[in-house]
Amino acid sequence: MVRNPERRTALVDAAIEVLARDGARGLTFRAVDVAAGVPNGTASNYFANRDALLAQVTGQIHQRIAPDPAEVAEVMKAPPSRALVVELMGWINRRVAAQRTGYLAMLELRLEATRRPELQEELTRAIRETLDDDLRFHEEGGLPGDRTAVLLTYLAMTGLMLEQLTLPGVVPAEETDGLIAALVERTIGPSEG
């Protein structure tokens, strides 16, 4: 296995582009080489097999779509109110549009995971970790809303992401902000914060 880390990263990035564009079945070493603009045979020098490539894709997508910690710290300077939760959810929603390729590739990986138990195990661990981080972030930041509120918000934002990425006409963009505000308001409930 060749050990040029920049090239490895560029190959995994190319794999993410191929996944988003052509789906999991289009993800071949040859397609990755073409997308990365490297000589045929390069990807196969970096990854023992397709599963090894998929394993690295999972981690690298998470890095691509994760928000910048400095930006998060900036947003979190505001008091921990409902308005701040609405702002955070609006921000996640805009990230789906800005990081469309990464989010689409993640959807393709989810479907590929229904056919590959090892990938399913790894993706489940990665997404469960992200969700646990969200729950901890919410609690430690003193944001209003219990664990159930965070989980319901996560599910509805996941549904909205699926609509926005695949069939943006189902829930019109002009309704999105109002729905996100109502989601936060109603899942937190009247009794808190």
Place this chain on the structure above:
Amino acid sequence: MVRNPERRTALVDAAIEVLARDGARGLTFRAVDVAAGVPNGTASNYFANRDALLAQVTGQIHQRIAPDPAEVAEVMKAPPSRALVVELMGWINRRVAAQRTGYLAMLELRLEATRRPELQEELTRAIRETLDDDLRFHEEGGLPGDRTAVLLTYLAMTGLMLEQLTLPGVVPAEETDGLIAALVERTIGPSEG
């Protein structure tokens, strides 16, 4: 084009199985013929091209996953309460497990739609119609909860469906009933029904 309606239906059903199993890129006339157990070349006698096949798949999946009207009428004999909305959502959630192939094929179609504007238009129309039917059903049945409640419930149920089909370990099955009850309770809010 050959005109044997039963065989046409069987070919579209086989296409749904292929979509769920192999993804959109695996959906070829040859794969459909094999899955349907018919001679090679049969599917190409029934559909002018792959787009014509995909168009019929959309309608037929909707028929497969739609609940039986008689069953709906039976459930709707109960008074239009929050408990009934919880029961309806639990029922939808169990249908995702029971009709796994149809729902998975629909997710594959959604991703294929990101690459095919005509399919996207058709799927958007079909899913928007289903959502409008849900909104009308909710209102005409006198169920508690406003339009926003129905839309938020739809989004969260869509997120739950995606988790359940692709990464069932992220939201454990034993938490699902409690989350659905809380979703209905909170999106309807305290002031109604």
